[in-house]
Amino acid sequence: MEHTHTAVAHEEHGHDSSTKSIWKTFWILLVITIFEVGLAFLYLEYDFMARWALNGIFVTLTLVKAFFIVAEFMHLRHEIRNLIMTILMPLLLFVWFIIAFLADGDSWKNMRKDLSPGTPAAPAKHITNEHAPAHH
Amino acid sequence: MDTAVTAKKKWWSGGHSPFNVSYGKLMMWYFLMSDAFTFGALLISYGTIRFMSTSWPDPNEVFHAFPGMGHTNLPLVFVSLMTFILIMSSVTMVLAVHAGHMRDRKAVVKWMSWTILGGIAFLSCQAWEWTHLHEAGAWWGRNPFLNVDGTVASTNFTNFFFTITGFHGLHVTSGVVLNIIILANVLKGTYEERGHYEMVEKVGLYWHFVDLVWVFVFTCFYLL
Numbered sequence: 001m002e003h004t005h006t007a008v009a010h011e012e013h014g015h016d017s018s019t020k021s022i023w024k025t026f027w028i029l030l031v032i033t034i035f036e037v038g039l040a041f042l043y044l045e046y047d048f049m050a051r052w053a054l055n056g057i058f059v060t061l062t063l064v065k066a067f068f069i070v071a072e073f074m075h076l077r078h079e080i081r082n083l084i085m086t087i088l089m090p091l092l093l094f095v096w097f098i099i100a101f102l103a104d105g106d107s108w109k110n111m112r113k114d115l116s117p118g119t120p121a122a123p124a125k126h127i128t129n130e131h132a133p134a135h136h
Numbered sequence: 137m138d139t140a141v142t143a144k145k146k147w148w149s150g151g152h153s154p155f156n157v158s159y160g161k162l163m164m165w166y167f168l169m170s171d172a173f174t175f176g177a178l179l180i181s182y183g184t185i186r187f188m189s190t191s192w193p194d195p196n197e198v199f200h201a202f203p204g205m206g207h208t209n210l211p212l213v214f215v216s217l218m219t220f221i222l223i224m225s226s227v228t229m230v231l232a233v234h235a236g237h238m239r240d241r242k243a244v245v246k247w248m249s250w251t252i253l254g255g256i257a258f259l260s261c262q263a264w265e266w267t268h269l270h271e272a273g274a275w276w277g278r279n280p281f282l283n284v285d286g287t288v289a290s291t292n293f294t295n296f297f298f299t300i301t302g303f304h305g306l307h308v309t310s311g312v313v314l315n316i317i318i319l320a321n322v323l324k325g326t327y328e329e330r331g332h333y334e335m336v337e338k339v340g341l342y343w344h345f346v347d348l349v350w351v352f353v354f355t356c357f358y359l360l
Contacts, residue, residue, distance in 0.1 A: 018234055026227045030220070037216050040359055044196055044211065055360050062355040066348055073230050073344040082147055083155040087165055094176055101180050105187030113190060 025072040032061050164338045168345045171307075175349050178303065179356055182296040191283035193293050195358050198281050201268050215358050218261045219350065225254025226347040233340045236333025241322065244336060248319045251343065255312040262305050266298070274298075297357060304353055307346045314339045 036058060043054055071077035076084055113119065147154040155162055186192055196211035203214070228250040235243035273280035279294040318339050327333045 019231065022227060022230045022234065026223065029223050033216065033219055033223070036355075036359060037212050040196075040212055058355055058359045062351055065351050069226070069344055069348045069351065073226055073347070074341055080147070080156045083157060083162070083165070086155065087169060090169060091172065093173075097176065097180055098183070101184045102187050105184035108188035109190060112188070 021072065025068050028068055029065055032065050036061055158334060160334065160338055161341070164341050168341060171345065172349075175300075175303070175352070178296075178300050179352060182300060182356065185292050185296065189290070189292065191285040191287055191289070193279075193281040193289050194284045195360075198269075198274075198293075199265075199358060203264055212358060214261070214265065215354065218258055218265075219354050221254055221258045221261065222347050222350050225251045225258070226344055228254060229340050229343045233333075233337050236327070236336040239328075239333070241325075241328060244322050244333060245319065248315060248322065248336070252312055252315045252319065255308055255315065255343075259305060259308055259312070262301065262308075266301075269294075300353060301357070304346070304349055307349065311339070311343050311346050314342065 039054065039057065042048065076087065147156075153159075153162075157165075199215055200209050200211040201214065202208065202210045228247045232244050232247035232251060235247055269275075274294045274297075276295055276298050277291050279289050279291045281289055281293065283289045318335055321327060321335065322333070327335060
């Protein structure tokens with residue numbers, strides 16, 4: 001039943017509108033990718049903005065591309081709410097996952113920088129540094 | 137028309153699928169979700185290691201070659217081509233799924249063939265890139281590239297690069313194999329007999345997922 005229904009629904013929409021939205025998604029993905037590469041080139045040549053801002057743009061655009069692939073190509077936008085939620089809600093774990101692990105990595109870097117041999121530590125920090133190796 | 141979607145419909149009172157998709161498609165979604173966590177874990181561990189390193193090799197220094205261009209400095213160009221190939225094959229895959237809805241067997245064959253060709257082209261590009269990096273001295277446990285600040289880099293960079301792009305390449309390979317199997321079934325007329333081309337949709341979901349992962353790999357390894 002489901003299959004006959006979807007077939008009918010698609011025929012009602014007509015051949016054209018459906019393929020049109022496919023190609024529209026393709027152009028969006030292509031333009032975003034070209035924009036990203038262009039921005040990377042400009043940065044290489046002219047170094048015109050802060051690295052963190054550039055990375056922020058890259059990550060945002062990546063998420064935009066991911067949205068279009070999942071919503072249009074994988075058709076998730078056109079499924080019913082129950083299905084969308086059962087797929088997307090578990091992915092919220094990534095929010096914790098990314099924040100926790102990157103923060104962990106960053107704190108390791110700071111510890112190693114402060115504790116590396118020959119590092120002239122700031123006078124105020126010096127006392128704590130002497131006790132720090134015990135944690136290793 | 138028991139699958140018609142209306143606002144008042146009670147999805148959980150039985151009699152129909154509460155997700156309005158078949159069992160097979162739902163399970164493909166759940167599989168892809170678990171696979172997303174696998175790739176997520178790999179990419180986040182890469183990010184963690186990168187965050188804890190005081191310096192890291194510059195991707196524009198490492199990935200600057202293009203086949204047949206010798207030593208010309210072309211950062212990002214080759215990987216952009218690979219990205220384009222994969223997006224394009226995703227498009228041909230949707231067109232195959234669309235043709236399946238129309239029960240247009242000839243068009244399904246045409247678009248599936250293009251998708252398989254795109255997958256093989258992507259894998260060939262990756263094979264070239266790996267060979268090139270291998271010749272430059274990079275491999276698991278070996279890293280000839282210096283950090284941005286000029287210090288000697290650890291092997292973390294190459295280990296993560298080859299593991300993650302390798303794992304993705306493995307997914308592309310199995311995607312191509314699945315696509316070939318489905319194409320063979322289309323040619324045999326299996327789905328014509330069955331009355332629907334839902335199997336094309338299922339491998340389609342998998343194929344788009346592989347494209348989706350590449351979008352993230354592209355950003356994490358080549359842009360950031």
